[in-house]
Amino acid sequence: MARIIVITSGKGGVGKTTTAAAMAMGLAQRGHRTVVVDFDVGLRNLDLIMGCERRVVYDFVNVINQEANLNQALIRDKRCENLFVLPASQTRDKDALTKEGVGRVIEDLSSGYDFIVCDSPAGIEHGANMAMYYADDAVVVTNPEVSSVRDSDRMLGILSSKSRRAETQADPIREFLLLTRYDPERVAHGEMLSVEDVQEILALNLLGVVPESKAVLAASNAGVPVVLDRESDAGKAYGDMVARYLGEDVPHRFLHVEKKGFLSRIFRG
Amino acid sequence: MGLLDYFRASRPKGSASVAKERLQILVAHDRAERGRPSYIPRLQQEILEVIRKYVEVDMSAVSVKYEQEDCHEVLELNIVLPDSATGRL
Numbered sequence: 001m002a003r004i005i006v007i008t009s010g011k012g013g014v015g016k017t018t019t020a021a022a023m024a025m026g027l028a029q030r031g032h033r034t035v036v037v038d039f040d041v042g043l044r045n046l047d048l049i050m051g052c053e054r055r056v057v058y059d060f061v062n063v064i065n066q067e068a069n070l071n072q073a074l075i076r077d078k079r080c081e082n083l084f085v086l087p088a089s090q091t092r093d094k095d096a097l098t099k100e101g102v103g104r105v106i107e108d109l110s111s112g113y114d115f116i117v118c119d120s121p122a123g124i125e126h127g128a129n130m131a132m133y134y135a136d137d138a139v140v141v142t143n144p145e146v147s148s149v150r151d152s153d154r155m156l157g158i159l160s161s162k163s164r165r166a167e168t169q170a171d172p173i174r175e176f177l178l179l180t181r182y183d184p185e186r187v188a189h190g191e192m193l194s195v196e197d198v199q200e201i202l203a204l205n206l207l208g209v210v211p212e213s214k215a216v217l218a219a220s221n222a223g224v225p226v227v228l229d230r231e232s233d234a235g236k237a238y239g240d241m242v243a244r245y246l247g248e249d250v251p252h253r254f255l256h257v258e259k260k261g262f263l264s265r266i267f268r269g
Numbered sequence: 270m271g272l273l274d275y276f277r278a279s280r281p282k283g284s285a286s287v288a289k290e291r292l293q294i295l296v297a298h299d300r301a302e303r304g305r306p307s308y309i310p311r312l313q314q315e316i317l318e319v320i321r322k323y324v325e326v327d328m329s330a331v332s333v334k335y336e337q338e339d340c341h342e343v344l345e346l347n348i349v350l351p352d353s354a355t356g357r358l
Contacts (some may be wrong), residue, residue, distance in 0.1 A: 057326055145288075149292050157299075157303045161303075191274065197289045201296055202296075203295060
Protein backbone atom coordinates (compact mmCIF):
# COMPACT_ATOMS: atom_id res chain seq x y z
CA MET A 1 0.00 0.00 0.00
CA ALA A 2 1.32 3.38 -1.00
CA ARG A 3 1.46 6.35 1.33
CA ILE A 4 -0.42 9.24 -0.31
CA ILE A 5 1.13 12.69 0.14
CA VAL A 6 -0.53 15.91 -1.00
CA ILE A 7 1.53 19.03 -1.67
CA THR A 8 -0.84 21.91 -1.01
CA SER A 9 -0.96 25.58 -0.01
CA GLY A 10 -4.08 27.44 -1.04
CA LYS A 11 -2.08 30.33 -2.44
CA GLY A 12 -0.45 30.09 -5.85
CA GLY A 13 3.20 30.64 -6.67
CA VAL A 14 4.58 29.52 -3.32
CA GLY A 15 6.45 26.49 -4.66
CA LYS A 16 4.02 23.55 -4.69
CA THR A 17 5.15 22.09 -8.00
CA THR A 18 8.83 22.70 -7.20
CA THR A 19 8.25 20.88 -3.91
CA ALA A 20 6.27 18.01 -5.48
CA ALA A 21 9.03 17.42 -8.04
CA ALA A 22 11.83 17.68 -5.47
CA MET A 23 10.14 15.50 -2.88
CA ALA A 24 9.18 12.80 -5.39
CA MET A 25 12.71 12.71 -6.78
CA GLY A 26 14.18 12.68 -3.27
CA LEU A 27 12.00 9.74 -2.21
CA ALA A 28 12.76 7.83 -5.42
CA GLN A 29 16.50 8.38 -5.04
CA ARG A 30 16.33 6.80 -1.62
CA GLY A 31 14.99 3.67 -3.24
CA HIS A 32 11.23 4.13 -2.83
CA ARG A 33 9.01 3.51 -5.82
CA THR A 34 7.33 6.87 -6.26
CA VAL A 35 4.78 8.39 -8.62
CA VAL A 36 4.07 12.11 -8.77
CA VAL A 37 0.62 13.10 -10.03
CA ASP A 38 -0.30 16.51 -11.46
CA PHE A 39 -3.81 17.55 -10.36
CA ASP A 40 -3.67 20.95 -12.07
CA VAL A 41 -5.94 20.08 -14.97
CA GLY A 42 -5.91 22.78 -17.62
CA LEU A 43 -2.70 24.40 -16.39
CA ARG A 44 -0.31 21.49 -16.19
CA ASN A 45 3.23 22.39 -15.23
CA LEU A 46 4.67 19.45 -13.38
CA ASP A 47 5.85 17.85 -16.65
CA LEU A 48 7.88 21.00 -17.39
CA ILE A 49 9.45 21.09 -13.93
CA MET A 50 10.26 17.36 -14.26
CA GLY A 51 11.66 17.91 -17.76
CA CYS A 52 9.40 15.32 -19.43
CA GLU A 53 6.99 17.63 -21.29
CA ARG A 54 7.85 16.17 -24.69
CA ARG A 55 7.14 12.62 -23.59
CA VAL A 56 3.51 13.22 -22.58
CA VAL A 57 1.16 11.08 -24.68
CA TYR A 58 -1.75 10.25 -22.41
CA ASP A 59 -2.68 12.01 -19.19
CA PHE A 60 -4.51 11.63 -15.88
CA VAL A 61 -7.91 12.50 -17.40
CA ASN A 62 -7.45 9.94 -20.20
CA VAL A 63 -6.90 7.31 -17.52
CA ILE A 64 -9.94 8.43 -15.50
CA ASN A 65 -12.08 8.30 -18.64
CA GLN A 66 -10.59 4.90 -19.49
CA GLU A 67 -9.28 6.15 -22.84
CA ALA A 68 -5.84 4.90 -21.86
CA ASN A 69 -4.51 2.59 -19.19
CA LEU A 70 -2.16 3.67 -16.43
CA ASN A 71 0.95 2.18 -17.99
CA GLN A 72 0.37 4.14 -21.18
CA ALA A 73 0.09 7.42 -19.30
CA LEU A 74 2.88 7.00 -16.73
CA ILE A 75 6.23 8.47 -17.75
CA ARG A 76 9.34 6.86 -16.28
CA ASP A 77 11.95 9.40 -15.21
CA LYS A 78 15.20 9.13 -17.17
CA ARG A 79 17.39 10.00 -14.18
CA CYS A 80 15.86 7.71 -11.60
CA GLU A 81 14.20 4.41 -12.41
CA ASN A 82 12.03 4.43 -9.27
CA LEU A 83 10.25 7.61 -10.31
CA PHE A 84 7.17 8.01 -12.51
CA VAL A 85 5.15 11.05 -13.55
CA LEU A 86 1.41 11.10 -14.24
CA PRO A 87 0.83 14.34 -16.15
CA ALA A 88 -2.35 16.44 -16.06
CA SER A 89 -4.36 17.22 -19.14
CA GLN A 90 -3.81 20.55 -20.85
CA THR A 91 -7.20 20.95 -22.43
CA ARG A 92 -9.95 19.46 -20.30
CA ASP A 93 -11.92 21.37 -17.77
CA LYS A 94 -11.26 20.62 -14.13
CA ASP A 95 -14.57 18.82 -13.54
CA ALA A 96 -13.03 15.92 -15.46
CA LEU A 97 -11.56 14.85 -12.11
CA THR A 98 -14.36 12.94 -10.41
CA LYS A 99 -14.05 11.62 -6.90
CA GLU A 100 -14.69 8.06 -8.09
CA GLY A 101 -12.31 8.37 -11.04
CA VAL A 102 -9.48 9.78 -8.94
CA GLY A 103 -10.13 7.14 -6.28
CA ARG A 104 -9.88 4.36 -8.85
CA VAL A 105 -6.56 5.65 -10.23
CA ILE A 106 -5.12 6.16 -6.72
CA GLU A 107 -6.15 2.65 -5.78
CA ASP A 108 -4.54 1.19 -8.92
CA LEU A 109 -1.31 3.10 -8.23
CA SER A 110 -1.39 2.17 -4.57
CA SER A 111 -0.50 -1.47 -5.16
CA GLY A 112 2.60 -0.73 -7.24
CA TYR A 113 4.20 2.18 -5.42
CA ASP A 114 5.53 3.17 -2.00
CA PHE A 115 4.59 6.84 -2.33
CA ILE A 116 2.03 8.76 -4.37
CA VAL A 117 2.85 12.48 -4.39
CA CYS A 118 -0.15 14.62 -5.41
CA ASP A 119 0.70 18.08 -6.74
CA SER A 120 -2.33 20.25 -5.93
CA PRO A 121 -3.44 23.24 -7.97
CA ALA A 122 -3.73 26.60 -6.19
CA GLY A 123 -7.04 27.67 -4.71
CA ILE A 124 -9.58 25.78 -2.63
CA GLU A 125 -11.80 24.57 -5.44
CA HIS A 126 -12.48 21.24 -7.08
CA GLY A 127 -8.95 20.38 -8.29
CA ALA A 128 -7.39 21.20 -4.93
CA ASN A 129 -10.10 19.24 -3.13
CA MET A 130 -9.50 16.21 -5.32
CA ALA A 131 -5.74 16.40 -4.75
CA MET A 132 -6.10 16.30 -0.96
CA TYR A 133 -9.18 14.06 -0.63
CA TYR A 134 -7.35 10.71 -0.50
CA ALA A 135 -4.22 11.97 1.29
CA ASP A 136 -2.55 10.30 4.27
CA ASP A 137 -0.04 13.12 4.71
CA ALA A 138 -0.10 16.78 3.70
CA VAL A 139 2.87 19.05 3.09
CA VAL A 140 1.59 22.62 3.43
CA VAL A 141 3.93 24.85 1.43
CA THR A 142 4.01 28.36 2.89
CA ASN A 143 5.94 31.56 2.22
CA PRO A 144 6.77 33.82 5.18
CA GLU A 145 4.18 36.32 4.05
CA VAL A 146 0.70 37.22 5.37
CA SER A 147 -1.53 36.01 2.53
CA SER A 148 0.31 32.73 2.18
CA VAL A 149 0.12 31.99 5.92
CA ARG A 150 -3.57 32.80 6.02
CA ASP A 151 -4.32 30.60 3.01
CA SER A 152 -2.32 27.77 4.56
CA ASP A 153 -4.45 28.00 7.66
CA ARG A 154 -7.63 27.83 5.59
CA MET A 155 -6.23 24.79 3.81
CA LEU A 156 -5.63 23.13 7.20
CA GLY A 157 -9.32 23.62 7.93
CA ILE A 158 -10.24 21.90 4.67
CA LEU A 159 -7.81 19.04 5.27
CA SER A 160 -9.40 18.35 8.64
CA SER A 161 -13.00 18.49 7.42
CA LYS A 162 -13.28 17.48 3.75
CA SER A 163 -10.80 14.66 3.27
CA ARG A 164 -11.58 10.96 3.09
CA ARG A 165 -9.91 10.46 6.46
CA ALA A 166 -12.15 13.15 7.98
CA GLU A 167 -15.30 11.74 6.37
CA THR A 168 -14.62 8.16 7.43
CA GLN A 169 -13.46 9.23 10.91
CA ALA A 170 -10.10 7.58 10.38
CA ASP A 171 -6.90 8.96 11.90
CA PRO A 172 -6.52 12.54 10.65
CA ILE A 173 -4.12 13.50 7.86
CA ARG A 174 -0.60 14.10 9.17
CA GLU A 175 0.13 17.75 8.40
CA PHE A 176 3.61 19.17 7.88
CA LEU A 177 4.84 22.71 7.28
CA LEU A 178 7.39 23.48 4.59
CA LEU A 179 8.48 27.10 4.65
CA THR A 180 9.86 28.21 1.28
CA ARG A 181 11.48 31.36 -0.14
CA TYR A 182 12.92 32.08 3.31
CA ASP A 183 15.36 34.96 3.50
CA PRO A 184 17.32 34.79 6.81
CA GLU A 185 18.83 38.21 6.22
CA ARG A 186 15.44 39.91 5.97
CA VAL A 187 14.26 37.92 9.01
CA ALA A 188 17.28 39.19 10.95
CA HIS A 189 16.29 42.73 9.98
CA GLY A 190 12.74 42.21 11.19
CA GLU A 191 11.36 42.57 7.66
CA MET A 192 10.11 39.03 7.25
CA LEU A 193 8.14 36.61 9.43
CA SER A 194 10.53 34.17 11.08
CA VAL A 195 10.09 30.42 11.06
CA GLU A 196 9.14 30.65 14.75
CA ASP A 197 6.46 33.25 13.96
CA VAL A 198 4.89 31.07 11.27
CA GLN A 199 5.02 28.00 13.48
CA GLU A 200 3.42 29.88 16.34
CA ILE A 201 0.49 30.82 14.10
CA LEU A 202 0.02 27.54 12.23
CA ALA A 203 1.22 25.14 14.95
CA LEU A 204 2.48 22.51 12.52
CA ASN A 205 5.27 19.98 12.51
CA LEU A 206 8.13 21.70 10.63
CA LEU A 207 9.38 19.52 7.78
CA GLY A 208 11.87 22.00 6.41
CA VAL A 209 12.86 25.53 5.52
CA VAL A 210 13.93 26.20 1.93
CA PRO A 211 15.85 29.44 1.50
CA GLU A 212 15.16 31.86 -1.34
CA SER A 213 17.57 30.58 -3.94
CA LYS A 214 18.64 31.21 -7.50
CA ALA A 215 18.96 27.46 -7.89
CA VAL A 216 15.16 27.05 -8.00
CA LEU A 217 14.73 29.09 -11.18
CA ALA A 218 17.83 27.54 -12.70
CA ALA A 219 16.40 24.08 -12.02
CA SER A 220 12.99 24.89 -13.49
CA ASN A 221 14.67 26.46 -16.55
CA ALA A 222 16.46 23.18 -17.12
CA GLY A 223 13.60 20.84 -16.19
CA VAL A 224 15.59 19.24 -13.37
CA PRO A 225 14.07 18.85 -9.88
CA VAL A 226 16.12 21.17 -7.68
CA VAL A 227 16.91 18.37 -5.21
CA LEU A 228 19.34 17.04 -7.83
CA ASP A 229 21.41 20.23 -7.56
CA ARG A 230 23.30 19.03 -4.52
CA GLU A 231 25.63 22.00 -4.47
CA SER A 232 22.81 24.47 -3.99
CA ASP A 233 21.24 25.55 -0.70
CA ALA A 234 17.72 24.79 -1.96
CA GLY A 235 18.80 21.37 -3.19
CA LYS A 236 20.29 20.54 0.20
CA ALA A 237 17.22 21.87 2.01
CA TYR A 238 14.94 19.62 -0.06
CA GLY A 239 17.26 16.66 0.55
CA ASP A 240 17.02 17.30 4.31
CA MET A 241 13.26 17.65 4.08
CA VAL A 242 12.87 14.24 2.44
CA ALA A 243 15.14 12.65 5.06
CA ARG A 244 13.04 14.21 7.83
CA TYR A 245 9.82 13.00 6.22
CA LEU A 246 11.27 9.48 6.26
CA GLY A 247 11.89 9.81 9.98
CA GLU A 248 15.54 10.81 10.13
CA ASP A 249 16.57 13.38 12.69
CA VAL A 250 18.24 16.04 10.56
CA PRO A 251 19.01 19.47 12.05
CA HIS A 252 17.55 22.48 10.22
CA ARG A 253 19.94 24.53 8.10
CA PHE A 254 19.76 27.90 6.34
CA LEU A 255 17.80 29.51 9.17
CA HIS A 256 20.36 32.16 9.94
CA VAL A 257 22.55 34.51 7.97
CA GLU A 258 25.82 32.82 7.20
CA LYS A 259 28.59 34.60 8.97
CA LYS A 260 31.38 35.13 6.52
CA GLY A 261 34.94 34.85 7.72
CA PHE A 262 37.39 37.71 7.45
CA LEU A 263 39.22 36.24 4.46
CA SER A 264 36.11 35.24 2.52
CA ARG A 265 34.79 38.75 3.03
CA ILE A 266 37.90 40.18 1.43
CA PHE A 267 37.95 37.72 -1.43
CA ARG A 268 34.13 37.58 -1.69
CA GLY A 269 34.32 33.81 -1.36
CA MET B 270 21.79 59.51 4.38
CA GLY B 271 23.29 60.76 7.62
CA LEU B 272 25.23 58.76 10.11
CA LEU B 273 22.23 58.57 12.44
CA ASP B 274 20.05 57.16 9.68
CA TYR B 275 22.65 54.51 9.08
CA PHE B 276 22.38 53.28 12.66
CA ARG B 277 18.62 53.51 12.58
CA ALA B 278 18.42 51.46 9.39
CA SER B 279 20.45 48.67 10.92
CA ARG B 280 17.91 48.17 13.70
CA PRO B 281 14.96 45.84 13.19
CA LYS B 282 12.20 47.84 11.54
CA GLY B 283 9.47 45.58 12.75
CA SER B 284 7.15 45.21 9.77
CA ALA B 285 7.39 41.48 10.47
CA SER B 286 5.97 41.98 13.95
CA VAL B 287 3.03 43.91 12.46
CA ALA B 288 2.48 41.01 10.07
CA LYS B 289 2.52 38.54 12.93
CA GLU B 290 0.00 40.48 14.99
CA ARG B 291 -2.38 40.90 12.06
CA LEU B 292 -2.12 37.21 11.25
CA GLN B 293 -2.78 36.10 14.80
CA ILE B 294 -6.03 38.09 14.91
CA LEU B 295 -7.07 37.00 11.43
CA VAL B 296 -6.35 33.33 11.94
CA ALA B 297 -8.18 33.26 15.28
CA HIS B 298 -11.19 34.85 13.56
CA ASP B 299 -11.04 32.45 10.60
CA ARG B 300 -10.86 29.46 12.92
CA ALA B 301 -13.88 30.62 14.94
CA GLU B 302 -15.81 31.06 11.70
CA ARG B 303 -14.84 27.62 10.49
CA GLY B 304 -16.70 25.81 13.28
CA ARG B 305 -20.00 27.53 12.47
CA PRO B 306 -22.75 25.74 10.57
CA SER B 307 -22.99 26.90 6.97
CA TYR B 308 -26.59 28.14 7.36
CA ILE B 309 -25.66 30.96 9.77
CA PRO B 310 -25.21 33.77 7.20
CA ARG B 311 -28.54 32.88 5.53
CA LEU B 312 -30.27 32.68 8.90
CA GLN B 313 -28.91 36.11 9.81
CA GLN B 314 -30.12 37.56 6.51
CA GLU B 315 -33.64 36.15 6.88
CA ILE B 316 -34.00 37.30 10.48
CA LEU B 317 -32.92 40.75 9.40
CA GLU B 318 -35.55 40.76 6.63
CA VAL B 319 -38.31 39.80 9.07
CA ILE B 320 -37.31 42.52 11.55
CA ARG B 321 -37.16 45.08 8.79
CA LYS B 322 -40.83 44.47 8.05
CA TYR B 323 -41.59 46.06 11.39
CA VAL B 324 -38.68 48.22 12.38
CA GLU B 325 -36.19 50.25 10.41
CA VAL B 326 -32.90 48.68 11.47
CA ASP B 327 -29.40 48.75 10.17
CA MET B 328 -27.69 45.83 8.41
CA SER B 329 -25.42 45.43 11.42
CA ALA B 330 -28.33 45.36 13.91
CA VAL B 331 -28.51 41.59 14.00
CA SER B 332 -25.60 39.54 15.18
CA VAL B 333 -25.65 35.78 15.33
CA LYS B 334 -23.13 34.12 17.57
CA TYR B 335 -22.50 30.44 17.52
CA GLU B 336 -20.57 28.67 20.22
CA GLN B 337 -19.74 25.06 20.57
CA GLU B 338 -19.05 23.47 23.91
CA ASP B 339 -18.46 19.89 24.90
CA CYS B 340 -22.00 18.56 24.84
CA HIS B 341 -24.12 21.44 23.58
CA GLU B 342 -24.21 24.27 21.08
CA VAL B 343 -25.36 27.81 21.79
CA LEU B 344 -26.95 30.01 19.14
CA GLU B 345 -27.07 33.55 20.43
CA LEU B 346 -29.13 36.21 18.66
CA ASN B 347 -28.54 39.84 19.43
CA ILE B 348 -30.84 42.44 17.88
CA VAL B 349 -30.19 46.12 18.49
CA LEU B 350 -33.35 48.23 18.07
CA PRO B 351 -32.98 51.93 17.41
CA ASP B 352 -34.28 54.42 20.02
CA SER B 353 -37.11 55.65 17.82
CA ALA B 354 -38.37 52.16 17.09
CA THR B 355 -41.24 52.23 19.57
CA GLY B 356 -43.99 52.39 16.96
CA ARG B 357 -44.66 50.56 13.71
CA LEU B 358 -43.44 51.89 10.43
